[in-house]
Amino acid sequence: MLNHDILVVGGGLTGLRAAVGLCDRYNVGLVSKVYPVRSHSIAAQGGINAALTNNPDSRDDSWEKHTFDTIKGSDYLGDQNAIEIMCKEAIKIVYEMEHWGCPFSRFSDGTIAQRPFGGAGYPRTCYSADVTGHSLLNTLYERAVAKGVKIYPEWFVAALCIEDGQCHGIIAQDTHTGELIPVRSKCTFFGTGGYGRVYKHSTNALINTGSGIGMAYKAGVPLKDMEFVQFHPTTLVGTNILMTEGCRGEGGYLFNNQGERFMKRYAPSAMELAPRDIVARSIQTEINQGRGFEHPLGTYIQLDLRHLGENKIIERLPGIRSICIDFIGIDPVREPIPIMPSQHYSMGGIDVNERTASEIKGFYAGGECACVSVHGANRLGGNSLLETIVFGKLASIAIQEDLEKDNLKPNEKPLKMLKDAVLKKIERLTQPGGEKPYIISAELGAVMDEKVGIFRTHDEMSQALEKVIELKNRYKNVSVSSAIHYMNYELQSAIELEYMLDVAHAITLGAILRKESRGAHYRLEFTKRNDNDWLKHTIARMGDDGDPVLSYKDVVITRYQPMERKY
Amino acid sequence: MIRSSYFTFKILRYDAKNPSREPYFQSYHIKVLPGLTVLGVINRIRDEIDGSLAFRCSCRSAICGSCAMVINGKIDLACRTQVATFGSDTIILEPLPNFEVIRDLVVDMTPFWDMYEKIQPFLIRKSPDPEKEIYQSEEDRRKIDQFVNCILCACCYGACPVIADEPGYLGPAAAAKLERFVLDSRDERPAEALEQVNTPKGVWACDTVFRCIDACPKDVRPTDAIIGLRKALVKNRYNRILGLNKK
DSSP states (O other), rough: OOOEEEEOOOOOOHHHHHHHHHTTTSSSEEEEEGGGGGSGGGGOOOOOOOOOOOGGGGTOOOOHHHHHHHHHHHHTTHHHHHHHHHHHHHHHHHHHHHTTTOOOOTTSSBOOOOOTTOSSOOOOEEEEEOHHHHHHHHHHHHHHHHHOEEEEEEEEEEEEEEEEEEEEEEEEEEEETTEEEEEEEEEEOOOOOGGGGOOOOOOOOOOOOHHHHHHHHHHHHOEOTOOOEEEEEETTTTTTOOOOOOOHHHTEEEEESOOOHHHHOOOTTTTGGHHHEEEEEHHHHHHTTOBBBTTTTTOOOOOOOOGGGGGHHHHHHHHHHHHHHHHHSTTTTTTEEEEEEEEEEOOOOEEEOTTSBBBBBTTEEEEGGEEOSSHHHHHTHHHHHHHHHHHHHHHHHHHHHHHHHHOOOOSHHHHHHHHHHHHHHHHHSTTTTTOOOHHHHHHHHHHHHHHHHHHBOOOHHHHHHHHHHHHHHHHTTTTOOOOOOTTHHHHHHHHHHHHHHHHHHHHHHHHHOSSSBTTOBBBSOOOOOHHHHEEEEEEEETTTTEEEEEEEEOOOOOOOOOOOOOO | OOOEEEEEEEEEOOOOTTSSSEEEEEEEEEEEEETEEEEHHHHHIIIIIOOTTTOOOOSSSSOOOOOOOTTTEEEGGGGGOBBBSSSSEEEEEEOOTTTTTEEEEEEEHHHHHHHHHHHHOOOOOOOOOOSSSOOOOOOHHEEEEEETTTTOOOHHHHHOOOHHTTOOOOOHHHHHHHHHHHTTTTTTOGGGGGGOOTTTTTTTGOOOOOOOHHTTOOOOHHHHHHHHHHHHHHHHHHHHHHTTOOO
16 A cells, blocks of 8 residues: 555646646655656647736736636636636636746737637637647656656556545556556545546547546545537537647638638627637537538638748647648648647546535535636636646645644545455456456447537437436446456546446436526537526536436526626 | 548557567558647547557657657657658558656656756856846857757757767757757856766767757757856866866
8 A cells, every 4th residue: 555645636737837846845746647748638639728918919818807707708607706816817727837947928119928718808828839738748757857756657546445535545556567556545536637538529638537526526526517518519420539729810711612710600700719618509509500511520710821931830739730730731821721629628526525525524626627616618618737736736725734733534444345346347357258348438429529519409418418328237247358458548548438328318318307508518408598498507416326416506697697608 | 621531550569567478560451630749649549449559749849858769760840740740541650769668658757858958958146146136148048949949858868879879878858958048147166067068978979960950959069068068068178278277
C-alpha cells in the first residue's frame, strides 16, 4: 500500500496545477494513465480568457464584464459566485503562467496577444498561436518537473474508495506490471477530464472516457447537470478533429451550399462569433434542411479562411493548417475547410462547490470532470483552459485549509476490500467467451450521437435510455481476449466501459426529465427556456440498483437576473 | 466514391516479460477505408481481431506525441499517417528504434525523459516577477517558435544515429528544449547552466546528419538547436577568457 497526504489523479492542467500548489508542504503523489504531456489539455487550441485589456479594442474590458458574458453564455445556469471568482482569478493565473514561461503570442507592444472569441463582448482570449493548450500544459509540466512533483505515469485508476462519508484513496493499476496498488491518502483530487468518448463523434482524445466521473459516481459522489453536453460547431468532417473557434475569431466565415453566410439568419449581430450552442444548432439546421455539402464521410458546411490571406493563416493558425493538410489533404489557404458539429465538452460532472470540495470528506474535483458550475448550460470558448488552471489552484488552497483544520485518517481496510473487488472484476473480464467490449462501446457511441445529440426529443431519448440499459446488462457478460494483466489496454478499456455506461445513463435520464431548452440542451417539444420550473441544477446519485436517482438544487444568483439571451 | 479495400498489417510483436520468445511479425488482414489512419486501423485490430496488441495513443490529432513508431521503414506518428499514402496494400509497423521494447509497439521512454529532466526544462528567472506580464517583443517570441512546437514524441530520438552508438547521448529533443529556454528573452539561466551539455556526450556528439529534422512531425529542427548551443558555449568560453562573463 502506498501512502500520500494528497493524491492527485490526472496529469492535465488541473491536476498539475493542484499538485504544484501543494507539493512544497505536503507529500503529494500524481497518478496519470498517460504521461502528463499526453493529457487532453494539450489539444486545446484557441486560448484562455482573461480581461487583461491588452487588445486595443478591449481597453475598457474588466473581470466584471467577463463574468457577465460567462453568465449570459451559460444561459443563467452557472453559479454566479463561482463565475465571479473564476473571472477575477483569470488575470492572476494568466500572468502566473506567463511568469512560469508560457510562450504566449505577443502584440507589438510586447504584451500578451488577445483575440475575439464567441459570446464575448471584448477580445479577451489570450493565445499561443493555435496551440494554447499545448503551450500551457508544457509550461505546467515544466513547473512540476522544476518542483519535483512525484508522478506515477501510466498508472491507471480502476476505482475510488469512499466509505462512511470519507474518501480513503484509490486502487491503481501500474500499466507496466499489471499490479493493483491501493493508494491511501488524506485528500484525493480528481482532474480526470471529460467523457467525450461516450459519443461516437467527438473532438476528444481517445483517453477521454469519463471514467473518473463514473468512478466517483459509483463510489457515492453525486453528479451535476450531466445533460448539458457541448457540441463544437466546427470539427473536421470524418475525424472530428477540432477546428478552433479561433478560426472564426480571426475572421473566418461559415458558408452553406448556396454560398450564403447563413449565420446572419440566426445571430445577426454576433454572426460566426455567437456562442457555440447557437452556432452548432445553426450549422446542424443548415445540414438537416439540405443546404450542406455531400462528402463520403458525412454532410458538411464550409469554414472559409481564404480571405484572411496566407500570412495571417500561417502566423495565427499554423496548427489548423497542418491538421487540414495531414488529415484531409486540404490547404485552408486555398480551399474552405469541410466541417460539421460534434461532441466537444462536458459542462456537467462531479458535483463540487467553488472550493472544488464535494460532499464527501477528503474528495475534491476540478476541471472538466467537475461541475462547479461555472459553465452552466453552455461553456464559452476560452473558458475551459481558464477553469482548469483556476480550479487546480483553488483546489490546492482549499485542500491545504482543510488539512490544517481536520486531521483526516484514511483507513486501509476499505482499500483492501476494494482492491479485492477490482481483482475479482478483472478475473471476470478475463474469462473467455463473452461479448467483446468494443461492440458495446460502439453501440453506445452511436446511440448517444443519434438520440441524445444537438436536437433532442422525448421519444428518441427514451429509446436511447432503453438502449443504455440493454448495454449495461450486456456488459455483465463482456470479456477481453487476453488474460495478461500488464499492458493490457483492452482490459483497461473494459474496466472503463462500465463507468462510461453509468455516465451515459445519467446524461440521458437528466436530459429526458429536463423539459425546456437551455444552452446546449435543446428540446424540440420545449423550445423555450423555462426559468419558473427549470432554473435549477440536476443532481444525479447512483441508487442501490445502479440506476440514477435525480434531484435538483438551486442556482446561485448574485447580481445578474436572468434575461433573454440574444446575440 | 471511396471504397474500402483489404490491407495487410505486419506488426512486430515482442514481450519483454517473455524474452524467450524472439520478436516476430504477426500479420492482420483487415478491410478499411483508405482515408483511415494507421492509428485508426491498429485501434480496429485491437478491438476486433487481437485485444492483446499493445501500443500507445491518446489525441489522434498529432499533438499529444503518444504514437510514434516505424511505419513502412519511416518514423512518424501513426495518427497522422494515412494508410493510402504508401501505394501498397501491405503496411509494416515496428516500435521506435533506440529504445528498449516493453511490449509490441510500446517502448520504454525512461532514457528520453531522463535527458529531458536533466537539462532543466523550465524558465529560470533571477529578476522578481513584474505585476503584469514580462514583456517580450514579437520578434523575440518568433525566435522560440519552432522549439515551442516540440510535442516530445521522440521521433527524433528514434531516428538519431548517434544515440544508436552512444546511449548516454543528450539527444535532439532535450537539446531543442534547452535551446527553447536559452533563446527565450525572459530566461535568465546563468552561462554555467549550459556546461552540462558541454561534454562529448552532450551537444558535441551530434554528427549533424539531420535525421532528427527529417523525422520531426512538427517541423522542429533540433540540429539548429544543437548548433545554436555549440555557438553559445564557444561564446561563453571567449567571454570567460576575456573576463566578460557577468556573475
